[in-house]
Amino acid sequence: MVELFRMEDVTFAHNPSLPPVLNGFNLSIEEGSRTAILGANGAGKTTLFYTLTGVYKPQQGQVLFKGSPVEYTKEGLRNLRSDVAVVLQNPDEQIFCSLVEEDVAFGPLNLGVDRDEVEERVTKALRDVRMSEYARRPLQQLSGGQRKRVAIAGALAMHPKILIMDEPTAGLDPQASMEVMEMAERLRLSGVTVMISTHDIDIVYKWASISDVLNSGRIEFSGNSEEFYSDPERVYRCGLLTPTVFNMNLDVSFINGIDPSPYPRNCCEFTAKFSGASRSGTIHCIPAGEEDALAKYEAAIADCRDVDVGVYGSNSRYALRDSRVNFRFDAMDACFTDAVRGRDSVLIYDSVFEPLIKEQAARLKEFGFDTSLEGCR
């Protein structure tokens, strides 16, 4: 694995008279990883992000990007920031222009991307966050959640190699939160490294492979999420709580006298573990390119009138925006839960997400459940 970021013994204080926000901080972020940054309010998460992007220069220690120390010169910082996009917690802190489309174009234009290309990226990014119809509107007239989506579109349009999102789902409605996590996965599958800090333990537990937990300016834990959550006292000390699914698994496993491992992380895995279901419903998988999604969908739907239909990915969702769809936002988990329930379903997804389907089927196998997939190679 290639190490993208490395922080060695970093100390940073906003002011010499104040206690350091980062205190002897060590961190390593590998290329292509899903990393969750967790910690209570005030643990130093946001400061960490500013330090990674060179906005703050540590008083001690060093930050390495792709193996070499960050240079705090105009040139050095521009290099760093052309690769790293940040979505801040409060969207109002990163609004640069008055109109939505101008604001989304701001980043790529600054990177010197030519105008036609920028226009294309802006259109795509606004569509991905479902804000196309607001392109010509002033940002001031948008709600908090809508402004957040515009900020995310701005980061997407930069085509970053690393995407850092600070509380990306705070203030977003549940469907928009699912879309943000889906976008994070899309980027990761296309080679982008994604770091997310969030207080939504349940969302991030489903998503992250690695958790880095901050407590009072230090890394308290780094590694597999279950290992961290299995020590409730430490979780508590860090200002966090254990995820709902994690707790329920512990409760039921204990009462039933079975091993808590493997740990279910979502509804389909939990249901598979505790229902004893063995007969799988079939998931008809339709990987959809941008043009032919609708045709494939029509063909599939003609065969199976009364099954649930799920879409995953913004292209498929957009193509089927006016069609009959049962699961528009949590389709991956919902279709697999259907399979566990013995129900057939149709899952139409942007082809980039194919690895996720295989990953989910492989995880269900750990729970002793064989998913019947059709059309997924």
Place this chain on the structure above:
Amino acid sequence: MSDILLQTEDVTYAYSRKGPKVLDHMSISIGKGVKTAILGSNGAGKSTLFSVLNALYKPESGVVRYKGEPLSYRHKGKIKMRSEVSILFQNPNDMVFKPYVEQDVAYGPENMKLPKDEVEARVSEALFAVGMERYRKSPIMKLSYGQRKRITLAGVLAMKPSVLIMDEPTAGLDPQMAYEVMEIAEQLHKTGVTVIMSSHDTDLTYAWADEIRVLNSAKCVYSGLPEPFYSDYSLVQKSGLLTPSVFKMNAAMADLGKCSLEPYPRTQTQMSVKIANKGRDFGTLYVIKTDKETDAGTVIENEGLKGLHTGLYGMSARIARNSFGFDADFLYNGPENCTMKCLSGTDSVLICDPLMLDKAVSSANFINDNGYGKIDIKVI
């Protein structure tokens, strides 16, 4: 059915004459003392509805009634209405009026022309309630987002409103703080305040609310108990929402014959126990009724309960802990944490405000009343 406290009748509101209607002939009513969650996607009109409910905005057409009377939009009427119906806005930075914490919390009560000692007492009480008394003299600019959020909550508490509207009260808060806010909301409910809450955290509101109202594109599309709404998946989907995870799992498990669909579990312990094997021994839940003057530490010692996991729940229990300094393991979400301990076969102790008793044992009762097992509840 309880009395209607606050209602809109056919209310329409737009921010500008040419602009789209943010509330479109909306009729909605809130029962006195009913914990009501207002749900809807970004831009559905939730925040606007709140501002209409406390006379901040005057509707273009339609009537807003409080205790049956139409609102008055004269200066005096508006001031009175705002001390009766307070809003905790989503973004704390929209609500900071003064540079220092104590001045800011005092701002509301001072505007109500209360005597100085009363203002002083309310400020202390409110700052304690949100756990920020140490920051009394701090400049607000120096506080973090989560801390500011607590200060604005204190400011609203200090006004002692009859109705408290909380707009996304847990957004941006870490999980422990979020539970603290939910506990404050429960406490207010128990002291007779009607609490209305909007939140995107579906699991949180599902565990909390008696009733829900769902807004979509400037209209109210559902009003009533949460379960019928969440059972209609296409309506949920159209409204920009998702089903709570506990609801979803219960449905899947019921479908596979592992449990019956009803009673619907609202919390994780309730869900767990529905599907777990029966016949296992659970621990005893000791609940120590603790008013401000009770040294729960001594009670624990006298009852021979030392060494058990202890949780804390409710204002008077927190005040008592502050004066007597006894230990507690679960400072947040005490009832669920203690119930979870019981499920794992060990006894636990909940140090509890007497007002909050029924909420404290609600998950244990759910288990006992439905025959999912037996948690002995001993109230001391």
